[in-house]
């Protein structure tokens with residue numbers, strides 16, 4: 001390794017360390033004004049009263065602050081619950097805004113400094129490590145040592161990375177009050193972009209986008225000389241930065257609804273939720289355009305593009321989840337399970353999620369038009385179940401946290417309802433396939449090993465068959481790593497797309513009467 | 515033929531396994547047993563290098579999951595066959611067990627050549643063919659190897675060099691000929707590969723031969739001496755001067771053997787109900803003018819197995835290979851060939867068109883006969899379609915027609931540089947005639963695809 005890369009790793013680790021210790025900095029002092037400012041009108045009075053014991057006390061850590069908060073808050077709620085006074089119980093969670101406003105810390109005082117020391121150093125270090133990669137080697141397949149690496153083959157480094165990611169997601173989704181320092185850190189950036197203070201989701205979006213960029217640079221290095229890989233990497237970097245990160249924030253700055261133009265239902269599962277529809281309908285022409293745009297993508301965009309190019313147009317060129325998987329997740333692609341059993345599970349699970357998402361949405365829309373007369377409560381419970389189980393646990397904690405254990409496409413392969421929809425089109429009505437180059441396959445297994453979707457590509461290639469699989473995201477890596485030039489991603493005639501070759505070409509002994 | 519007869523196949527390589535699979539597809543009822551001493555499950559020998567370099571784990575080299583064999587009722591036996599009693603139709607294993615057969619297929623593959631060099635059995639000296647060789651090589655290169663020497667310039671040699679480079683072990687490569695693999699590759703192609711090897715810091719020594727391997731006090735290699743008298747300090751020696759049929763246990767029996775087991779085009783040996791396929795089979799005469807009596811490549815092993823599967827299922831077929839094709843990878847440069855492109859040809863009867871990219875890593879050659887009909891192609895650094903050339907060569911297309919349609923033959927991934935356009939231009943310059951030069955597509959222009 002070069003000196004600059006070692007320094008890069010050092011800087012990255014320092015940045016990561018600063019980011020990790022940040023929640024432990026500063027102290028928390030709550031005042032009544034803060035409570036009044038951060039609670040809904042209907043709760044203001046009650047909350048101000050409940051939290052009275054905390055006023056003026058300075059808590060030296062988020063743990064002590066939040067435990068005092070929870071103690072007071074729960075005491076109040078538990079008593080009501082015991083008496084079954086359900087309508088008086090306060091269901092809203094105010095821990096995040098209260099922790100945020102009561103914090104005084106060096107991070108809050110010097111957000112840019114800490115931004116630079118944590119995220120800034122990590123990004124700089126990551127680039128210093130990635131940019132010089134493979135510099136004095138000819139272009140080619142760069143898979144050396146993957147299965148000898150503790151990071152990439154479920155060694156201790158992989159385990160630690162996975163555990164860190166899982167912990168991060170759990171805190172982000174369910175305990176954001178513990179990371180208010182980091183949220184303060186990105187607040188000035190948020191102010192610049194949208195004119196609004198940051199939430200934990202803005203923090204997440206920032207890190208997510210930077211991860212795709214830094215690791216996208218790694219992809220450029222790794223796939224030097226491979227235009228397909230470079231272009232699709234540039235594409236996901238662009239769509240994440242512009243469509244998922246910047247444009248929605250800028251829309252907010254312009255007083256328009258927050259909207260990611262490339263997110264498609266049912267991945268974007270709350271697209272048809274009542275509050276979303278209300279937002280669209282109450283935002284004039286722009287809102288209406290967003291609603292129509294979203295619907296057009298679902299009913300025309302997906303089938304048309306998938307017919308012509310396969311699901312890859314979305315999954316490995318546009319999608320944000322796919323973008324993270326293909327950049328940050330690329331070092332783990334080989335960990336996907338290739339067994340037939342895994343394929344069976346995959347089909348059952350992913351199509352179940354699709355059915356669930358469709359049912360939930362149908363119910364939501366029915367409710368909307370029937371004025372919430374129908375099963376209003378069931379819909380809400382379904383929403384929170386789906387949001388928790390699929391939106392957070394599956395897509396987030398498992399989807400990304402499990403990269404180092406089960407490969408980078410766990411969510412895309414087993415969970416994403418949009419992938420299921422795209423996959424059905426790809427399987428049954430599309431011009432896309434991976435062509436096998438006649439009899440050239442030597443059954444080496446590179447293609448299957450490095451397929452992130454766990455497709456046993458070799459199974460087809462070694463018998464001269466084209467590969468037509470609903471799950472293939474068209475990343476093109478099987479084709480890149482094949483040492484014999486056997487695989488080509490192609491859009492072509494739909495005739496004979498699925499071919500059962502009785503004999504592989506090159507052997508004239510056996511005549512087939514066609 | 516009774517349908518519950520027992521077919522026993524010795525060797526679970528591509529030839530034996532393809533035969534077993536094909537036979538099972540055609541015949542539900544007969545009993546099939548496949549034997550190998552090397553490993554219980556079929557694995558792809560061609561991928562051994564990738565296991566060494568950490569691209570894959572050994573289990574990834576196995577093309578079928580373990581349940582596959584039981585499901586298809588292909589019995590597997592992990593054992594070494596010591597001898598065969600052809601009269602009693604019984605195999606005797608090293609372990610002392612027996613197994614009887616009704617029909618026997620010998621598909622025992624090859625073993626690395628050794629030419630009786632002094633010191634060839636020292637520690638740290640080895641070939642690369644089997645799973646055990648791979649494990650030995652891992653052990654031999656674990657530590658303390660400051661330089662390695664590879665003897666014999668073929669495909670396995672260059673794979674070994676790449677493997678050693680992964681371990682950052684400097685390699686000296688001794689090649690007897692004046693150019694790398696120049697008994698197969700024409701001069702320009704051979705030079706292209708040699709350049710690329712040197713780019714990877716391989717110390718390639720052409721026209722240099724091994725004289726002896728020198729031992730240290732512990733019977734380990736410490737150096738080699740070349741025929742020109744130079745002594746090279748090294749702690750590892752790879753012997754990759756070709757392979758030879760692995761049939762020693764069959765010599766001096768009633769089975770007719772020469773280099774390999776002698777067979778006709780139905781893979782029938784001189785003993786009824788005994789067949790041989792794959793690397794270890796030797797045809798009485800070459801199956802075609804451009805073919806050899808012993809064919810030691812993956813693809814031919816597969817075709818032998820495929821064909822014998824039909825034969826054993828009672829179909830009347832004889833082995834008839836189609837248009838020759840092959841492929842390899844020299845470090846980062848892929849190579850494919852279709853049809854006949856020998857290392858040398860007589861320029862009276864054969865016309866050659868050769869194009870090489872300015873970067874020196876992409877090349878294309880097409881040989882044509884006197885009437886400009888295509889005979890074969892070599893391509894380096896880009897990919898061409900098998901089906902296209904199988905048809906063009908079979909139907910003896912005019913060279914100009916082949917070149918005009920080269921865009922359809924291109925098999926490189928989307929967005930890659932359109933080398934075929936440059937090749938078309940070069941061909942037009944050199945041979946004139948009715949050649950259509952493809953236009954860049956809109957996408958190619960959009961992304962500024964250049965060659």
Ligand SMILES: Cc1cc2nc3c(=O)[nH]c(=O)nc-3n(C[C@H](O)[C@H](O)[C@H](O)COP(=O)(O)OP(=O)(O)OC[C@H]3O[C@@H](n4cnc5c(N)ncnc54)[C@H](O)[C@@H]3O)c2cc1C
Pocket residue numbers: 442524525526527528529530549550551552553559560561562563593594595596621622623624642643644669670673760763791792793794810811812813815841842
């Ligand atoms: C490193 C390497 C790379 C290669 N790369 C390529 C390539 O890229 N392209 C290509 O076309 N070819 C390649 N080859 C050659 C190709 O692998 C062989 O041609 C092919 O594997 C031969 O198949 P086979 O079935 O005839 O024999 P094998 O694969 O050798 O199988 C024979 C089996 O029989 C077993 N056996 C032998 N004797 C006995 C016995 N007495 N009892 C029990 N079992 C026995 C052996 O242990 C072995 O497992 C490569 C070879 C090597 C070693």
Ligand code: SF4
Pocket residue numbers: 434447450451452453454455457467471472473474475476477478479
């Ligand atoms: S089959 Fe190939 S292109 Fe499709 S997902 Fe797997 S590696 Fe990517």
Ligand code: SF4
Pocket residue numbers: 440441442443444445446447448457458461462481482483484485486487
């Ligand atoms: S990587 Fe290529 S040669 Fe190897 S198994 Fe896959 S298709 Fe066949």
